[in-house]
Amino acid sequence: MKPWIRTALAAALAVGAATATAQQTVNMPIVIELSGAGAVSGTNFRDGAVLAIDEINARGGILGRKIVAPQSDTQSNPGVSRAQVQKAIDGNPYVILGPVFSGSVKVNMILAQQAEVPQITGAEAADITQAGNPYIFRTSFGQQMSMPKIANYIRDGLKAKTVAVLWVNNDFGKGGRDTFIKEMAARNIKVVADVSTESGQVDFAADVVKVKGANADAIFVYTNEEESARFLREARKQGVKTPLIGETTLLGQKVIELAGEAANGVRGHVGLTVDAPVAPVLAFRERFFKRYNYLPDHNGLKGYTGVYAVKHATEKIGKFDRKLLAKTMHGLTITPEQEPGILMEATWDANGDIDRISFLAEVVDGKQKVVSILPKLRK
Amino acid sequence: MADLLQLLVAGLATGGIYALVAIGFVLLWQTSQTINFAQGEFVMLPAFFVLAAMKFGGLSFPLAMLVGLAVSAVVLGLLFKRLVVDPIIRHGVLPLVISTIALAIFFKEGVKEFYAADAQPFPAAWATTNLSLGGAVVSVQSLVIIAAAVAAVAALQYFLAGTRTGRRMQATAQNPALARVLGIPVERMILYTFLINAALVALASFLVSPIYLAKFTNGETLGLVAFVAAIVGGFNQVRGAIVGGLLLGVVDNFVAAYWSAQYRAAIPLFLLIAVILFRPQGLLGRAEERTV
Numbered sequence: 042m043k044p045w046i047r048t049a050l051a052a053a054l055a056v057g058a059a060t061a062t063a064q065q066t067v068n069m070p071i072v073i074e075l076s077g078a079g080a081v082s083g084t085n086f087r088d089g090a091v092l093a094i095d096e097i098n099a100r101g102g103i104l105g106r107k108i109v110a111p112q113s114d115t116q117s118n119p120g121v122s123r124a125q126v127q128k129a130i131d132g133n134p135y136v137i138l139g140p141v142f143s144g145s146v147k148v149n150m151i152l153a154q155q156a157e158v159p160q161i162t163g164a165e166a167a168d169i170t171q172a173g174n175p176y177i178f179r180t181s182f183g184q185q186m187s188m189p190k191i192a193n194y195i196r197d198g199l200k201a202k203t204v205a206v207l208w209v210n211n212d213f214g215k216g217g218r219d220t221f222i223k224e225m226a227a228r229n230i231k232v233v234a235d236v237s238t239e240s241g242q243v244d245f246a247a248d249v250v251k252v253k254g255a256n257a258d259a260i261f262v263y264t265n266e267e268e269s270a271r272f273l274r275e276a277r278k279q280g281v282k283t284p285l286i287g288e289t290t291l292l293g294q295k296v297i298e299l300a301g302e303a304a305n306g307v308r309g310h311v312g313l314t315v316d317a318p319v320a321p322v323l324a325f326r327e328r329f330f331k332r333y334n335y336l337p338d339h340n341g342l343k344g345y346t347g348v349y350a351v352k353h354a355t356e357k358i359g360k361f362d363r364k365l366l367a368k369t370m371h372g373l374t375i376t377p378e379q380e381p382g383i384l385m386e387a388t389w390d391a392n393g394d395i396d397r398i399s400f401l402a403e404v405v406d407g408k409q410k411v412v413s414i415l416p417k418l419r420k
Numbered sequence: 421m422a423d424l425l426q427l428l429v430a431g432l433a434t435g436g437i438y439a440l441v442a443i444g445f446v447l448l449w450q451t452s453q454t455i456n457f458a459q460g461e462f463v464m465l466p467a468f469f470v471l472a473a474m475k476f477g478g479l480s481f482p483l484a485m486l487v488g489l490a491v492s493a494v495v496l497g498l499l500f501k502r503l504v505v506d507p508i509i510r511h512g513v514l515p516l517v518i519s520t521i522a523l524a525i526f527f528k529e530g531v532k533e534f535y536a537a538d539a540q541p542f543p544a545a546w547a548t549t550n551l552s553l554g555g556a557v558v559s560v561q562s563l564v565i566i567a568a569a570v571a572a573v574a575a576l577q578y579f580l581a582g583t584r585t586g587r588r589m590q591a592t593a594q595n596p597a598l599a600r601v602l603g604i605p606v607e608r609m610i611l612y613t614f615l616i617n618a619a620l621v622a623l624a625s626f627l628v629s630p631i632y633l634a635k636f637t638n639g640e641t642l643g644l645v646a647f648v649a650a651i652v653g654g655f656n657q658v659r660g661a662i663v664g665g666l667l668l669g670v671v672d673n674f675v676a677a678y679w680s681a682q683y684r685a686a687i688p689l690f691l692l693i694a695v696i697l698f699r700p701q702g703l704l705g706r707a708e709e710r711t712v
Contacts, residue, residue, distance in 0.1 A: 077637075080538040210682070238681060243632040243641070246430035247676030247684075254423050267539045267633065274631055279426060280550040280557035299541050299633055 067106045067361060069094070069351070070113065070129035071344075072149075073139040077117025078241045081266045081295045082141040082340045086163050087112060088333050089344030090138050093382060103352050104361070115140050119148045130156045135361055136351050137161070141340060143169060144212035150177050159367045161347040163340055166216035170392040176367050178350070178393040180343035182312040184220045186394065187288055190415055191261070191310045192224035194401060199284060201258035205234035207248060207272065209264040214240075217263045217288070233257050242268055245275040253281050262287045266338070270299030277303035284308060292402050292409055293338035301407070308403045308412075313339035316409045317400055321377055321384040342384070349382030350375060350389075388417070422556035427673045433562035435669020436569030440624040441646035442653065442661035443576065444617035449655055450593040451613040454505050455517050458524035459621065460643020466492045466625035467542050467634040468531050481543050489622050497618035501611060524639065531636040544630035565627045572623055573662055576616065580658070589613060641685070645672075648688040652695050654705020663704055667691075 071090055074083025094108045102108060113129065115122035122145035129137050130152060136159045140146055143166030153160040154174045162169070162177060167184040170177060195201045204225060208218040214237075225232055234255035236248050249272070252260050260283050262272060269291045276285065277300075287309040290296070294315065297304045315326040315337055325345060329337045354369050355361065374388040387397045401412045441463055448454040456462070470488035473479045479487060504523060508516045546564045550557045580586040591599040592609040600606050624642075632638055645668055653664025668688050676684040701707045 076532055076537040084538060236681065239685075241637065243638065244434060244672075246434065247427060247673045248681060250423050250426055250430070250677050267635070270539070270541075271631070271633060278550070278559035278561050278631075279430075280559075295538075299539055301541060 065106055066109045067103060068132055068134045069108050069110050069136050069138055069348070070132060070134050071110050071138045072113050072115060072122060072125045072129050074117045074141055074145070075112070075114035077115075078265060078267065079115075079117035079140070079142045079145075081338070082163065083115070083117070083139070085295070085338050085340035086139060086141050086344035089329065089337060089341035089346075090348050091344075092329060092332055092341075093345045093348035096382070097348065097352055103355050104359070106361070108348075110138070115142070115145050117142055117145070119145045122146075123149045123152065125149075126152050130158060134158055135355075135363060136366070138344065138347060139163065141343070142211075142213065143216065146177075147212055150174055153177075157363055157367075159351075159363055159370070161351065163343040163347075164213070166212050167220050168216060170394045174393070175371070176393075178347075178367075178370055178389055179395045180347040180350070181289075181339060181395065182399065183394050184217045186396065186418055187310055187312055187399070188217065188220040188224045189418075190399060191286065191288065192221070192228055192230075194308075194310060195225075195259055195261070195286060196228045196230060198401075199259050199286070201230060201284075203231045203233045203255075203257045203259075205236070205252040205255040205257040205260045205283075206232055207234075207236045207238060207252050207260065207262050207264065209240055209242075209268055210237040211240045211265075213265065214238075214263055221261060221263065238264060238268065238272075240265065240268070243271060245272045246279075248272070249275045249279045249281060253279060253283070257283060259284045259286050262291050264290065266290055266293055266295050267299065269293075269296045270304075273300040273303040273307065289313065289339045292404055294336045294409065295338045297404055297407060297409065298336075304404045305407065306404065309401070310399060310415075311339065311402045311409070311411075312397075312399045313342045314400055314402060314409055314411065315339075315342065316402070316411055317385075318411055318414070319385055321381060325384055346383055346387065349380055349384075350387070353380040353383065386417075422554065423677070425554060425556040426558065427677055428670060429556075429558050429562050429566070431670035431673035432666060433565040433669070434672065435666035436566050437624050437628050437642070437665075438646050438649045438669050439662045439665025440569055440572060440620045440627075441642060442650040442665045443573070443658055444620045445647055445650040446655060446658055446661045447613050447617055449650075451589065451610050452501075452505060452509065453513055454509065455513060455520070456617075457517055457520040457643065457647075458527060458639075459520075459646060460639030460641070461524040461527040462492075462496050462618070462621040462639070463625045463628070463642050464531070464634075464636060464639035465496065465527055466622040467629040467638075468535050468540075469495075470626070471540055471542065471634060472535065481545070485545070485626060488626070489619065492622040492625075493615050493618045495618075496621060497615040498611070500618075501614040505614075524643070528636045528639070535636075537636065539633040539635040542629035542634045545626065561631065568623065568627055572620065573658075576620075577658070585609075585612065645688050648692045652688075652691050652702060654702030657702070657705050660702050660704035664702070667703075 073087045098107045113125040126149040141163035143164040146162050146164040154176045159176050208214040236251050285307045289311045353375050358365050370389050375383045376386045396417050399415045402409050466488045469491045470484045473484035473487040508519050549560050588604045589609045592606050596606050649664035649668045650661045654660025675687050
């Protein structure tokens, strides 16, 4: 055989082998915050997703294909996240997992939409699912779902007439603050202090003086995890006695770990928590801890359930078709009986918003304690 | 009134940290014409030395702090001088400035890569209780920071003015050539300055990390504000650095509370511009002329 024929045959065989390998896998890149202000959230999301992927691969993958999930770091920077999503799209992904930061999702989701790639995000800013993008899907409540629940608790649970608001001035915080203030107005609760803080801020002394001086019946805190912990430490330093109310980012496991005893007494609404009195969630908590040696926050649950949602929807349609996957997930309800990895029954609406049960919780002795379970908003 | 008192105490506590770091800037400049733009990262790093000693060495917190202090002295004092400053200073101040900027990036990325990218809880060596003073709630934590900063500055002033080694260091700072003629071991005196700077940043790190949490980015703002504090106070006077640090800490808190939290980061820079325009030697500095 002539040398050039041998070379051509070898090349053809190599290409064939590579193609066969690609056909046996499905590409689900994780584009996430692994450094910067969102590192806590992103690392939890990534670890939850990887745990789900490894479990699924150990059982043979999705429709016989193993999942490959290359990871890229957005550095919590919207510009970098856009470049990373473009890079992920160049790899012909089936879905994109992440990011978590709303500011990043707002600038990169258009790329996934144009490429017709479903994007499973942990972001919570209200307007993300209101932009008419049929390829974006949440793994946790948007602010338009969670804020009414918090507002009801402040009115009915605390009987508050006035409230001070402290929020982080980024897409997540601004969206939450706007939605919260609207909900307060609808319930005739007066906002007596409106304090914005910066992402990555370390010194909260002046901010605590301001919200404390407002003498409100409750203080609503809406910042990212690390800033929440620093705020709580400062609030404890200054002897704040007013009830501190928040969302998952104030009561999460990482916040409790960082704030220490300063987190005790904090109350609020949590859309997702590994301390939920739900058996599959508690089992997930154990598996996660065994694997990573730390307790996940709500972002770990987001990453984990997001992967299982994709698995279930794909098996339902019986093939890897991105457009059909997106279409199928709108209006889809997945129960733990159908897909144990979903942990709790979840429904996605026409916008990609998720609905499921949620929880009212309080931090007691350094642990998040669920006080009551709130039903799905839509039956 | 209660708010004013609380803000003042919080501002003095923050300012105390700035002052410790700013003193380091001044000392290094005075003795070796070193402007260390990694000074903020020097404050970030000792907290991670302590955490690493606890995590990997299984040491108790007090013991880990001692280890952190010792490692800081070696890495941020001795090795910084021998491996970075000594080989580069002979090529001028600018290459050294660039080298310290590179060092800052190296330290930040190193901590991110080898320890953690997210914030880490750092234990406090004191109780987190409060005192009630004239209707204001003042935290013991803030008072401890102020007391520790004052004690450190007082000890440093005593060392510099009241001991033989301190006076030799001052002589080295004022005129190294003459000091050498007088038989003062100039190189050793400069090394002592680097070790003192390492101790000051380690102290600042241990005081601030329980509140700010330990994170690789902690040095970014701290280093810049301390540098500005040193210039505002007077880059050639230790007491200037103290005044500059305290002033910035207090102004920062009052601006954030009564004007705008958004513009607080710009305030040190406004002060810097004002000082450069109207009193270039700084509030307590003395005018200096150098032959170039």
